Amino acid sequence: MKKAVTAKTSSPTKADSASPSKMIDGRIKELGDWRGEMLGRIRALIKEADPDVTEEWKWRGVPVWEHDGIICTGETYKAVVKMTFAKGAALDDPSGLFNSSLEGNVRRAIDFHEGTKINEKALKALIRAAVELNASKKKPAKKRSS
Template sequence: MSADWRADTVEKIRSLIVAAEPAAVEEAKWKKASNPAGVPTFSADGLICTVETYKDKVKATFAKGASLEDPTGVFNASLDAGTRRAVDLREGDVLDDDAFVALVREAVALNRA
């Protein structure tokens, strides 16, 4: 892994979101002293997901994740949340790119429904 695997992971997630939905808009929200760059948020006719970086993981939280089909079990966090679902990626974890892209596409379709 690279010196900052988290930055690489965020870039990979960003590229998968754009591949899934080229019209997705990225904005940095919730800027604060401890996170001056803010939290990357991705939207297309509504919020798709946020991507937060922590010391030990990168978390992609889908705003309406509980309403999405996840047949391959990509979601591994916030599983008891009423609306959201998240994917936590730690150093060395392998993301199922195709399944993640499918989740993004489904989230966008739900936003547009």
């Protein structure tokens, strides 16, 4: 039997059996400051860019957006909301949005600080590019042999 893991904050956990979307709602409300507003705005832009996105809650309380694989995560820290693209190193970033985790071979991130103005058009283009990359890497279903 698996033991439920509890977070150090009052954030909902998987054991609460709430949907991932409800858990993300809870995180946004719990933050109650600019970080919650920023995470909510980022979430809205992700949904605008990809209406078919699914929301997940992973790794003890990290909002995750997926479409044919992970697109990005939305982590909140004391001074930053970090949007990490799972395959960001493979994405073109003509607007120069990536400003964090630049040294890795796979991920790239955007750190949003209090007062950051989001380049919504560029961010939605980056999200769509991540979805396209995931779709292009999707493995075809295996054929059953008779």
